Amino acid sequence: MRLTDDRYAGERSQFELALRMIRHEARTRTIRQCTGLSDDRIRKLYSRYFRDSGLTEIKRRRGKSPRQVQRYVKNPANQLQATTLVALFCAGMLVRIDEDDNVHACWPRPDVEFGHRLCRAYETYLVLHDDARLNFEWAWNLLHCISYNDELYLAECAYCHGRYVQDSYALDDGTCPTCETDTTSGTLAGHENNVPEE
């Protein structure tokens, strides 16, 4: 009896994750990796809950995730959003950042819990950025790229000492996207000004 309950709970969690990821327009391959469900079951879930329900704005993406790291650093806005995502991955314990700012993956391989944590991080990111420039697949790819410490790394800002996502092959002028956009937006900058006076 207990075993059946556990299995039922496990399957329910798999299905919930699949639906959550389909809503974010994750690719079938990504959903399969996290849920362990077959492509066929994912297709059936999609058609049962989305295609036949009139929720046609949700697209199902096929093929591989995008891989170019340029997307994360091509301008300060994208760079700031990528940095937000990495901070959220860290808060969700998907990655760990050591004292040398190297990023370590905390999950040996994707599973249901990993998928739910990734969805939670991505949903928080959507709340924080009205003009989200990175879709779910870009977030998924960022999580992997930053964990390799190869093409992307965390640089330290010479002005505010905050960390930000940077391209390993780009010339880094030591300015984080927040300080870079300080004069134009100023929304997240000026932490010093917000410190309460003694």
Ligand SMILES: [Zn+2]
């Ligand atoms: Zn800065």
